[in-house]
Amino acid sequence: EAKSLGKSSYHFYTKALNDATRLRIQMESELAKAIDKQELELVFQPKVNSKSMELVGFEALLRWHNDTLGFVSPANFIPLAEQSNLILKIGSWVIEQAAEFVSQQNKKVPVSINLSAKQFESGKVTSELKAIIEQYGIKPSLLEVEITESSLMTDVEDAIRQLYSIQALGVGISIDDFGTGYSSLAYIKRFPVETLKIDRSFIKDIPDDESDMEITAAIIAMSQKLGLEVIAEGAETQAQVDYLAQNGCYLIQGYFYSKPLSAADAHAWQPNKEQN
Ligand code: C2E
Ligand code: MG
Ligand code: MG
Ligand code: MG
Secondary structure, eight states: OHHHHHHHHHHHHHHHHHHHHHHHHHHHHHHHHHTTTTOEEEEEEEEEETTTTEEEEEEEEEEEEETTTEEEOHHHHHHHHHHTTHHHHHHHHHHHHHHHHHHHOSSOOOEEEEOOHHHHHHTOHHHHHHHHHHHHTOOGGGEEEEEETGGGSTTHHHHHHHHHHHHHHTOEEEEEEETSSOOOHHHHHHSOOOEEEEOHHHHTTTTTOHHHHHHHHHHHHHHHHHTOEEEEEOOOSHHHHHHHHHTTOOEEESTTTOOOBOHHHHHHOOOOGGGO
């Protein structure tokens, strides 16, 4: 009796595993073809200064729509792309598309792209950025890179060298998802970064979660002491924007102002001055 139960649960287990593995393999093989099949798109989320109500930049975010898999979230396919090194090809595509967007916009605000640790480890990202900037004839300061703390920690000395070479190009550098990673403040001081992006997890429960509010205020104060820009990710409400402003953070990226937009919509987008 116990034996047959064990056997059927074993079959159940391997079947579930096989389904997950099959889906992963299918996703990976579809993702490998996604660029050529033109299934990838960059969308652009506005960054706004809540005090002046000016557009100050955009973040470029990847979208993937596949005929059989439907819409797949970057939270699912980016890790897969990282495991399979496809992220290198996809990452190059992102850099080029962002440069094209910059070359087509008349607003002259910077556009940030997300870099994965793998791109960093490849050691080629500086030369790619340089080549694309030249090819599109754009101002380097209109491109920025967003890097998470954790992705800099594999080889800190090498990361610092690469960040300095990216900075030397004139490309801006932000630390993404700040507060969720594993770096120490000692490192932040050594990285040539201009901006800290406060992670959405600290913003989303303002004004209900007192400790999130304290952490957010502390990150803002620390940024100011270190002479860094600070921007809050994921602000959705007036109360959140107000709390951030009261604590000296005016740069906001979040649904309160806009969701990510297609390139065409982003080119036409303007802040609504009445939201001030
Ligand atoms: P991220 O870089 O931290 O990007 C911010 C995420 O927060 C985006 O999710 C954005 O749509 C979402 N967001 C912004 N404001 C709000 C808000 O008010 N409310 C809510 N609920 N969400 C908000 P998305 O586009 O799904 O991207 C998720 C993550 O995938 C990104 O987090 C980034 O880590 C990664 N990713 C996206 N595009 C790329 C890319 O081109 N390359 C790499 N390496 N990673 C990317
Ligand atoms: Mg980002
Ligand atoms: Mg982030
Ligand atoms: Mg994130």
